[in-house]
Amino acid sequence: MEEKSREEFREKKTAYEKSVESTLENNHEMKDAFTTLSGIPMNRLYTPDDIGEFDYCRNLGFPGDYPFTRGVQPTMYRGKHWTMRMYAGFSTAEESNRRYRYLLSQGSSGLSVAFDLPTQIGYDSDHAMAQGECGKVGVAIDSLADMEILFGDIPLDKVSTSMTINAPASVLLAMYICVGEKQGIAANKLSGTIQNDILKEYIARGTYIFPPKPSMRLITDIFAFCSRHVPKWNTISISGYHIREAGSTAVQEVAFTLSDGIAYVEAARKAGLDPNVFGRRLSFFFNSHNNFLEEVAKFRAARRLWAKIMKERFGVTDERAQMLRFHTQTAGCTLTAQQPENNIIRVTLQALAAVLGGTQSLHTNSMDEALALPTEKSVGIALKTQQIIAYESGVTDTIDPFGGSYVIETLTNEIERQASEYIRTIDEMGGMLAAIEKGYVQKQVQDASYEYQLAVEKNRITVVGVNQFQMEEEKKDLQLLRVDASVGERQIRKLREMKEHRDNILVNENLAKIRKAASDETENLMPYIIEAVRSYATEGEICGVLREVFGEYKENIIL
Amino acid sequence: MKERKIRVIVAKPGLDGHDRGAKVIARAFRDAGMEVIYTGLRQTPEQIVETAIQEDADAIGVSILSGAHEFYFARIIELLRQKKADDVLVFGGGVIPDSDVPKLQSLGVSAVFGPGTPTGDCVSWLLSAVAKKREEEQGECIPS
Known part of the structure; x- marks a missing residue:
């Protein structure tokens, strides 16, 4: 700012502050202090003063x-x-595949896969801990066979796919790479995120x-x-x-x-x-x-x-x-x-x-x-x-x-x-x-x-319809999505049939290789996991082997 | 005799990792003077019921957001019956559609608190539900 305009700014700012004071005498502001949700104070007004020497x-x-x-x-x-990427997945691979194709037809520009909790925690659908959870918060994936269905008729070189998968990310990435292979798409052409x-x-x-x-x-x-x-x-x-x-x-x-x-x-x-x-x-x-x-x-x-x-x-x-x-x-x-x-x-x-x-x-x-x-x-x-x-x-x-x-x-x-x-x-x-x-x-x-x-x-934060502006409402208006309770049974049946048709000797050999590589920190596990996935070893089997070698995390309960 | 403090288990059954609500309600119960045992994540119904019995709990509050509520409530209540501990109140909250509530109640769930419920509502419900339960139990003890 030039000297003259700086002077003018000072004068006008002082005048403004005075007018605020007189306004406040008769009209209080709605809160004593305004802050962001993080508690950062929000001033009444920001001016060049606030950003100082701005470089x-x-x-x-x-x-x-x-x-x-x-x-x-x-x-x-x-x-x-930006990529319009809707997180979706529920029930079986067939049903989620239908939802993905719907989203793509509606102009979604990328996929984002939600897996059910057993998949996210490395259990197959027939594991005791999977009871009641199959297909609930996402799609149930046990093996490459499910993944092939999940991406059926979706060309992996044309869409990018984000997968919300963490602890067993290597296994699901390996499955994605193998689906790509089956579609004739090389790994270096795949794009997406785990x-x-x-x-x-x-x-x-x-x-x-x-x-x-x-x-x-x-x-x-x-x-x-x-x-x-x-x-x-x-x-x-x-x-x-x-x-x-x-x-x-x-x-x-x-x-x-x-x-x-x-x-x-x-x-x-x-x-x-x-x-x-x-x-x-x-x-x-x-x-x-x-x-x-x-x-x-x-x-x-x-x-x-x-x-x-x-x-x-x-x-x-x-x-x-x-x-x-x-x-x-x-x-x-x-x-x-x-x-x-x-x-x-x-x-x-x-x-x-x-x-x-x-x-x-x-x-x-x-x-x-x-x-x-x-x-x-x-x-x-x-x-x-x-x-x-x-x-x-x-x-x-x-x-x-x-x-x-x-x-x-x-x-x-x-x-x-x-x-x-x-x-x-x-x-x-x-x-x-x-x-x-x-x-x-x-x-x-x-x-x-x-x-x-x-x-x-305490009403310090307003949530419209919850702590202010509530109204009596007919709660049954919304049609909600229901995940069929039989998903678990169907998934278990599919898993059993798949296991009967694969080469179980090969699967066991591949799992043994993973066990060996897991114990040797100089090895990269990815190639072994891909090999096992390709032979239709299940996610639960692969994670089971890794659980044996690595052990499991115990939560540090903080309250 | 001074009335025993309310003992409540706050439980996270199954694989659901959403523990914000469980921890908030656990703190609210504790701030209201109750003794709170928070189970942590990934508890089987067997573990939850075992904890409730060992801790001589008045109630089990189940937090579940994964959609598997029907399965877990049913199993917990069944196990309590088997262990002759069905005087323990079972209630819960999470992402549970209103239309599922009657079914859960018919299983024996005493109350279901949906999203947006003030913690104060849960606290006052639990206070009065436990008081009522204790009254009834005392009533049963008086020889006729």
Whole structure:
């Protein structure tokens, strides 16, 4: 600012502050203090004063350029929209395949597979722990035979597929590679993502199998294997989503996710891998919650902070390995069972925040998900919500529309600062694994979650239809999706028949090879797992062998 | 004699890893002066019932968001009956459609709290349900 205009600014600001004071004498504001959901104070007004000596190139840079605050591509959504990727899967492979083909026909641009809990925890459908759970929260997959059905008539070189699979990620990736083979598509043509993020399972999501050390080995084995053989695959999706769902604040979401990322980079470096190479295939997954401005700022802050971590802490010079590319899902925990149609509006705002924050792909929740898995109709509305933002709203026509906004830049700085403090605390504890073992991270998240609950119950936070603006409602209006209770039996029958028809001697040989390789840390497990999967060894059999060698993780109960 | 504190098991049956609600309600019960035993994840119905008996619990609160509620409630209640511990109240919450509630009640589930229920509602329900149960039990002990 020039001297003259600076003077004018001072004068006008003083006058404004006086007019505020006189307004406040007669008209109180609605709250004594305004804060974001993370507790960051929100000022009445942001002006150039708040962003101080603003260094454009250092703080923001240009899209596609370090530190990527404004986005990871030079043209962003003008060149290509984000991938509209709806998380789906339930019941059997046949039924989920039908849902995927429906979603693709409706303009979904990528698939996202939800597996049932037995699959996520490495049990076949006939395991005692699988009782009652088959096909409930996702699709039941026991062997390559199920996976072939799941992707029937879906050309794997034309779609990218994200799989929410963590502890047994190697097994499901191996199955995907084998389905590709059967379709005549080489592994180096496959694109997609496995979640493969075990640390947040210990923190927040709960589908762990093995203890940390062998789990980290499985992950770095995947990094190494894919950089050679499946180069277009995102080998991990480092997820803040579930940490936020478990109740963390936005700041904690960024901090704990990036701390997890640091732990993976360190583990891979220790395994002799080059972060300039595997760093390009790291991807992230965030939540988009209610506080709109804070969320927009959060995505920008995460991108900038990760770029700095990769460059400054790990000496990464490859720009693509410095970029934080991420998927977003709107916040499931904000969906209400009361007045469920209101959820459409919540999802719209959350999705808009993700787009303004520069997401690479997006899942929008359906209005009925506080009650059950979504119906085809409600999923359709959720997908159309993305299309309306992409094609009608105009927000995609220019890059990072909020860049330079006084409030957004202030919040971006503040989230980065507070997240960096958490990361420092975790570093001082000896890194993320140590912090999880001490229960530090879990406790932080639980405290935030309890605080939030109390804030809702004391009406400090308004939830429309829940603690304000309630109404009597006819609860049976919504048609909910029901997963047929016979899925388990059908799945078990299929599994038995498959086992009768495969070469069981070969399967046993392949399982023995996995056992041997698992005991030898210099081996990469991926080729052995692929070989076993190809011979129709089941997921439960493979994970069973690994359980024998690696043991199982025991939860550190923190209350 | 001072009335014994309410002892409640907060249980996560099966493979469901969503423990936010379980932990929040466990803390709310504890803040209301109850003795709370939180089982942690991946409990079989057998383990949950065993814990309830060993801890001499008044009630078991089951948190389940995986859609497998019918299976787990039925099994827990069946096991309590087998072990002659069916005086233990069973209630729960999670992602449970309203239309499933009558079925669960017919199995013997005392109350189901859906998403958005204030913790205070659960606390006051449990206080009065346990008081009522204790009253009835005392009644049975008085020789006629």
